Structure formats: structure tokens, C-alpha cells
Amino acid sequence: MSITIRNLSSVYNPGTPFEVRALDNINLSIGEGEFVGLIGPTGSGKSTLVQHFNGLIRPSQGEVVVDGRSLTDKATDLREVRQRVGLVFQYPEHQLFEETVFADVAFGPKNQGVPEAELKERVNEALTLVGLDPSAICDRSPFELSGGQMRRVAIAGILAMRPKVLVLDEPTAGLDPQGRDELLDQLQQLHSRAGMTVILVSHSMEDIARVATRLVVLHRGQIVADGSPRQVFTQAKMLMDVGLGVPQVTELMLALREKGYPVPEVALTVEEACAIILGLHRGGEGQ
Amino acid sequence: MSAIIRMEGVSFSYNSDDPQQTQALQGVSLSIEPGEFVAIVGRNGSGKSTLAKHINAILTPTSGEVWVDGISTKDTDSVFAIRQIAGMVFQNPDNQIVATIVEEDVAFGPENLGIPSDEIRRRIDEALSLVRMSDYALHPPHLLSGGQKQRVAIAGVLAMHPKILILDESTAMLDPLGRQEVMETALRLNRERGMTVVLITHHMDEAVRAERVIVLDRGRVVLDGSTREVFSQVDLLRQLGLDVPQVTSLAQLLREQGLNLQPDVLTVGEMVEQLCQLL
Ligand SMILES: Nc1ncnc2c1ncn2[C@@H]1O[C@H](COP(=O)(O)OP(=O)(O)OP(=O)(O)O)[C@@H](O)[C@H]1O
Ligand SMILES: [Mg+2]
Numbered sequence: 001m002s003i004t005i006r007n008l009s010s011v012y013n014p015g016t017p018f019e020v021r022a023l024d025n026i027n028l029s030i031g032e033g034e035f036v037g038l039i040g041p042t043g044s045g046k047s048t049l050v051q052h053f054n055g056l057i058r059p060s061q062g063e064v065v066v067d068g069r070s071l072t073d074k075a076t077d078l079r080e081v082r083q084r085v086g087l088v089f090q091y092p093e094h095q096l097f098e099e100t101v102f103a104d105v106a107f108g109p110k111n112q113g114v115p116e117a118e119l120k121e122r123v124n125e126a127l128t129l130v131g132l133d134p135s136a137i138c139d140r141s142p143f144e145l146s147g148g149q150m151r152r153v154a155i156a157g158i159l160a161m162r163p164k165v166l167v168l169d170e171p172t173a174g175l176d177p178q179g180r181d182e183l184l185d186q187l188q189q190l191h192s193r194a195g196m197t198v199i200l201v202s203h204s205m206e207d208i209a210r211v212a213t214r215l216v217v218l219h220r221g222q223i224v225a226d227g228s229p230r231q232v233f234t235q236a237k238m239l240m241d242v243g244l245g246v247p248q249v250t251e252l253m254l255a256l257r258e259k260g261y262p263v264p265e266v267a268l269t270v271e272e273a274c275a276i277i278l279g280l281h282r283g284g285e286g287q
Numbered sequence: 288m289s290a291i292i293r294m295e296g297v298s299f300s301y302n303s304d305d306p307q308q309t310q311a312l313q314g315v316s317l318s319i320e321p322g323e324f325v326a327i328v329g330r331n332g333s334g335k336s337t338l339a340k341h342i343n344a345i346l347t348p349t350s351g352e353v354w355v356d357g358i359s360t361k362d363t364d365s366v367f368a369i370r371q372i373a374g375m376v377f378q379n380p381d382n383q384i385v386a387t388i389v390e391e392d393v394a395f396g397p398e399n400l401g402i403p404s405d406e407i408r409r410r411i412d413e414a415l416s417l418v419r420m421s422d423y424a425l426h427p428p429h430l431l432s433g434g435q436k437q438r439v440a441i442a443g444v445l446a447m448h449p450k451i452l453i454l455d456e457s458t459a460m461l462d463p464l465g466r467q468e469v470m471e472t473a474l475r476l477n478r479e480r481g482m483t484v485v486l487i488t489h490h491m492d493e494a495v496r497a498e499r500v501i502v503l504d505r506g507r508v509v510l511d512g513s514t515r516e517v518f519s520q521v522d523l524l525r526q527l528g529l530d531v532p533q534v535t536s537l538a539q540l541l542r543e544q545g546l547n548l549q550p551d552v553l554t555v556g557e558m559v560e561q562l563c564q565l566l
Binding site (some may be wrong): 273 | 301302329330331332333336378379432433434456459460461462463464465466489491492525528529530532533534536537540541544546555556558559562563565566
């Protein structure tokens with residue numbers, strides 16, 4: 001499944017004094033099996049953009065094409081598109097409404113017409129994916145959970161629909177470090193094993209560096225960088241200027257370069273930084 | 288000096304009729320001195336927010352007792368006094384701002400206290416200047432960035448003249464710059480005003496900026512010590528569902544490879560300093 005966006009502009013409150021151009025002539029093509037990290041400062045248009053991916057917002061100009069079908073085409077069944085492009089909202093816990101966790105996670109697949117007998121399996125699978133113990137949590141009320149637990153239940157509700165493309169708007173905000181790592185690992189597995197296309201919005205440069213194969217940077221409704229994480233994180237100054245940053249290990253590389261050490265500009269993970277510094281250390285001993 | 292927050296054997300369950308449900312807090316005892324900057328960390332559901340809500344008397348213990356600036360939270364007549372002493376800022380900036388103009392939002396708390404209007408004016412100006420948002424006094428809050436909104440929310444709390452500022456994941460929804468703005472604001476209030484700060488966070492690079500770290504797990508305090516002591520226990524923290532900053536974890540990997548680094552490297556600056564001596 002691919003998503004192509006052509007000349008997309010999105011304007012809130014057009015023609016009023018509160019007119020806001022949230023997206024300004026975006027062109028973007030996301031191929032099947034990519035893992036795209038979408039980053040940008042608050043208000044840069046990330047949440048607006050991801051809501052265009054499954055037709056929740058209509059373009060003011062331009063078009064969004066999912067799997068060859070334009071979402072502005074009247075013949076396109078948006079309900080069906082939304083089952084294939086699963087969107088986990090920012091603050092997804094606000095969408096919890098059923099009396100039990102089970103009913104909440106089962107809601108989506110039930111609407112899809114998944115038979116009753118299979119629902120339990122779907123729910124168990126999805127809850128396990130987000131690191132919750134189905135037997136301990138299924139009968140609880142979603143409103144009596146901690147913030148991070150609610151977030152996980154909400155994500156499970158989307159996974160239970162088994163979408164082809166998974167779009168997540170800051171899913172790790174509020175998760176504890178272990179929960180965050182587990183969710184990122186799960187996303188990576190859904191991507192590499194099940195071939196799922198994943199689009200992840202995040203404010204954490206460390207998380208994005210670890211999992212994404214491509215980075216798209218939004219600023220004031222426009223794409224200001226698009227490339228591999230390594231390419232994008234070499235633009236540290238630009239990223240800081242727009243209110244973002246680089247992973248802490250990349251920061252370390254930059255600080256070491258400033259002291260005159262011959263290290264690369266970018267390290268994406270702690271393991272990579274470790275290898276670089278060990279290399280430097282051995283090199284030093286050799287001299 | 289006497290503690291500004293003291294908890295003695297505090298246990299709490301949300302549903303005391305249901306013995307099946309475990310207690311959100313179990314026998315928590317701790318005390319925090321005026322002017323301390325304390326981070327509270329712990330996995331989801333470990334009881335952090337429940338503990339925070341005991342400090343400003345939103346919740347009262349099922350057993351045990353909490354004193355805030357010497358006042359017991361059991362004393363129902365003192366709830367308002369306690370909420371004035373301990374102000375809380377939450378995660379989502381959009382849920383906390385009520386007015387359509389920044390300074391009206393900041394005025395909201397003091398107005399409810401019935402404070403005279405010239406005094407309210409002084410408090411607004413002071414609070415906005417403390418969070419460096421004076422230039423935005425007449426702006427509509429919905430046009431601000433997330434970090435700016437959180438600073439307005441902090442100003443709203445400061446206008447009540449609290450002694451304790453509790454930040455319950457107040458940076459969770461913010462971009463890197465916004466997080467930095469909120470952290471700098473909290474650190475400055477602590478340093479320059481002697482404000483007691485209780486910072487709840489899942490970001491370990493924020494927690495390392497506190498002087499003291501308390502780790503909760505399943506409603507109990509499992510670690511309580513100086514930031515350096517706590518963060519040098521990398522393996523234990525991981526078992527507790529937590530993490531350490533990337534440079535701390537890098538220092539551990541390098542030590543395992545035989546490099547002579549201190550185990551308690553907490554920041555990029557410290558790491559560079561140590562590496563410069565080795566390389
Ligand atoms: N309103 C409520 N009713 C019943 N149980 C609750 C309620 N709020 C929280 N709990 C339970 O109390 C325990 C502690 O929750 P608390 O919200 O204090 O955790 P936390 O450490 O703040 O978690 P998080 O990191 O997810 O914010 C958890 O088991 C949670 O499920
Ligand atoms: Mg909480």
C-alpha cells in the first residue's frame with residue numbers, strides 16, 4: 001500500500017480572521033514497507049498531515065492518493081480506507097468510551113464484521129502487542145487505568161483491526177521507558193515481519209533515530225528535510241533552529257568533533273557511538 | 288529545617304471496597320525539605336500521579352498521613368490552604384487553560400481566592416515575568432506553542448504564590464524546545480526563588496537534572512537518593528522498567544569494554560570531559 005500526496009494545502013477557518021494555513025503545498029510519496037519518522041515542532045502541521053492520510057480531513061487544495069485511489073474521489077469508500085490505514089491519534093485515550101477494556105479494543109474489529117468467536121483472539125493479540133496482560137486487564141474499566149495504561153489500550157484498539165498502514169501520532173508520549181522500548185520494538189517487528197508500512201510522529205529524536213528508515217521534517221506546514229535519518233541528523237543546526245534537536249549520542253559526536261576528534265557527525269544509537277569511541281581509543285593506543 | 292512535604296506510612300486504594308484491587312500506594316514514607324528539586328520516576332501505574340495528588344490534597348490517604356508545610360491533609364478545613372501551597376501542572380496543555388486571553392488565565396486562580404484586583408495585577412505581571420511570557424499577556428492561548436502554553440499554566444500556578452510546584456509529566460506532549468523551556472523555567476524557579484519542585488517524568492534526561500530521585504514501583508518507594516547514586520544503578524533501573532540517558536548507557540557499555548570511565552556520567556558535557564582524558 002502506498003500513499004501519495006500531491007500539492008496538498010490545508011487551511012483551517014478559511015476566509016475568517018482566524019485563517020491558518022496548516023499545510024502549504026506538500027508533496028510526499030510513501031511506498032509500501034517504509035518506516036517513516038515524521039518530526040516537526042509543535043504546530044508545524046504533523047497532526048493535520050496524518051489526518052489526511054485516511055481522509056479524516058479534506059484537502060483545501062491538492063489530493064491524497066491511497067493505493068491508487070484518490071480520497072477526494074466520490075467513489076472512494078473512506079470507511080474502507082480507514083480500516084486499511086489505521087490512525088492512532090494524539091491523546092488516543094480520549095477515544096476510550098466502552099465499559100471494559102475488552103469491549104473497547106473489540107469495538108473496531110466488531111464494526112469490521114469480525115465474527116464474535118475471533119474477537120477474543122484479536123483482542124488478546126492486540127493487548128499483548130502493547131505489553132498488557134489480557135487476563136489482568138480485559139474486565140477493568142478503561143477509565144480506572146493510569147495514563148500510560150490508557151494509552152496502550154487505545155493503541156491496541158487500532159492494532160486489533162490489523163491495518164496495512166499504521167499511522168501513530170506521538171504514541172510514546174507518557175509511556176514509561178520500558179513501555180516505549182517495547183512499543184518501538186513491536187512497531188519494528190510489524191514493519192519487518194508483517195511488512196506493515198509505519199508512519200510515526202514523534203518528538204523524541206532518540207526513538208526516531210532507532211527505528212525509522214526515512215525521516216520527514218515539517219516546519220510551518222512545509223517539508224524542510226526528507227531523507228535517511230543519517231542524512232537528516234547531519235543538519236543539526238537547522239533542526240535546532242526549528243525547535244527540534246538530534247539524538248543525545250549525535251550531540252556527543254558533535255561535541256567531540258569540536259574538541260578536534262575525528263568522529264562522524266552522526267551516531268544513531270548508543271551501540272554505534274560505542275563502536276566509534278572504541279575505534280578512536282584503539283587508534284589512539286596504536287600511535 | 289522542617290520538611291515541607293512529609294508522608295508517613297501512606298497507603299491508598301482507589302476502591303477500598305474491592306480487596307482484589309491492589310493499593311495504588313503502599314506504606315509510602317518520605318520527606319522533602321524546602322527548596323529541594325526532586326524527580327519522581329517509575330513505570331506506568333506505579334503510583335506517581337496518585338502520590339502527587341496526595342501532596343495537594345486532591346486525594347487523602349486510606350491509611351497513614353501527609354503533612355504539607357506542617358498542615359495535615361486530613362484536616363478538611365485546610366484543603367484550600369494546601370492547594371495554594373502546592374500547585375500542580377499536568378500533562379496536556381490544552382486541558383489546563385480556561386480563558387481566552389493569557390493574563391485572564393493567570394488571573395483565574397487568584398480571582399477565585401477573592402484577592403483584590405490591584406494585588407491580582409501585580410501577581411499576573413510577576414508570574415508571567417517569572418516564566419518569561421510577559422510579552423504574550425494579551426495573546427489568545429490557543430495560538431501559543433505547547434511549551435508556551437505550559438509556561439502559562441505554570442504562571443497560573445505561580446500566581447497563587449505556592450511554595451511547591453508539582454509537574455506531573457508536564458513536558459510529555461512537548462517538542463524538544465518546549466521541553467527545554469519548561470525544564471529551564473522549573474530549574475530557575477528552584478534556584479532563584481527557592482521553590483520546592485517535584486518533577487514527575489518519563490524522560491530520564493530531565494530526571495538527571497534534579498538533585499534527588501525517588502523511584503516508585505507498585506506503589507512503593509524502591510529507591511530514594513541523590514541523582515548520581517540512583518542513576519549509577521543502571522541494571523536495577525532497567526529492571527524497574529526505567530532507563531538512563533543515552534550517555535549514561537554509553538558509559539556503561541564502554542566500561543564493559545575496559546575503558547576507565549566513571550559509572551555516573553549523566554550529561555554530554557560530563558562524557559566529553561571524561562573522554563578527553565582517555566582519548
Ligand atoms: N481513577 C482511578 N480509579 C481506580 N484506579 C486507578 C485510578 N487512577 C489510577 N488507578 C490505578 O492506581 C495505580 C497507580 O496509578 P497512577 O495513575 O498513580 O500511576 P502513575 O505512576 O502516575 O502512572 P503513569 O506513568 O501511567 O502516569 C494503577 O494501578 C492504576 O491503574
Ligand atoms: Mg501519572
